[in-house]
Amino acid sequence: MTLLEFNDLSVRYSTDDGAVHAVEDVNFTVEPGETFGLVGESGCGKTTLGKSILQLLDRNGYVESGEIWLDWVLPKWTDEGGEPTNEAIADDSIPVRQDGKMNLAALDETEIRQVRWNTISLIPQSAMNALNPVYKVGDQITEAIQLHEPETTDEEARERAMQLLESVGVEPERADDYAHEFSGGMRQRAIIAMAMACDPDLVIADEPTTALDVIIQDRVLDAIRDMQEEFDAAMLIISHDISVMAETCDRIGVMYGGRLMESGTTHDIFENAANPYTLGLENSFPTITAENEQLLSIPGTPPQLVDPPDECRFIDRCPFAVDACEKSHPPMFDVESQQGELSQATTDGHRSACHRVDEIEELRNRATEDETWQER
């Protein structure tokens, strides 16, 4: 059963200039134990989407519409077997669905606090600064464990903190060091250990490797993979770096201008990309296999998101734009079922928001040519 389900999620920020449409009509699912990567250039809404899950948006941010369904229900709405009660399901004021999923976007502050860290933990952007400089690193992990599991003794919690540090490749003796005595990579690994402290079902990691050099990046990614295997948690990794995603993720969602442009398995996205934005993004990052390939960047900049017009968000930078793209932002089309005809995606398979997805073979070929991406 799906662990997390975004249903037509739209998130806005109010500003003096109007509403920033940071996330618009986004649909996708995260399955238990899988790693889902959310990728796209800076400013496309990835962090906003990640923060909205745990209601950690900036003060002027709010969920405009849509739901975020989690396969877990607060204990106050379940019976002794952990199943949601019929009363909770029948009561319209309680955000619990027939299939036992709970809408995170409809919880109040006290309720969402019970989800944070216990069921879902977040490794925020620039997490390396998230460790408290005046407490020993091990004590911070111990405290995180005891905060959520008050019945754990000091000794047990300390023991678990040491094990967690070891699992991410930090020598347990370093538990008595302060954050400033750790290197950047070690701090990031300690944060990963802390995120796992309460055995969550889902970990959201926002740019977990961005501030690190390439070799340390690899070690941190290894630590994430090891921890995920050990704890069997699902991961939502947010990154602008599509090559990081190739190595780490089972499935990928590509965002642009607040919209999900394409989603599919990592193989779909890298071997059969079916959206002009994905093709452009892939051209602009080095791949692991091709050493001397030429990198092509997408000319132009991402769109402004204050009250954007209802055209394809990528229209200004897309070399393949046609009249239909001006009329509306495309819905998600099913990529595999295209046989010269567009059909809207009904499942979470390989999907692309492009009016020309039925011609994708040709667009893919043209996307490899330098002149295609010349300034328009």
Ligand SMILES: Nc1ncnc2c1ncn2[C@@H]1O[C@H](COP(=O)(O)OP(=O)(O)OP(=O)(O)O)[C@@H](O)[C@H]1O
């Ligand atoms: N508090 C805020 N008020 C107004 N606009 C905001 C606020 N926070 C973010 N935005 C805008 O929302 C859009 C999405 O930003 P977001 O940070 O989610 O993107 P991102 O893809 O995560 O980029 P980055 O990797 O740079 O954080 C951007 O246009 C950004 O300027």
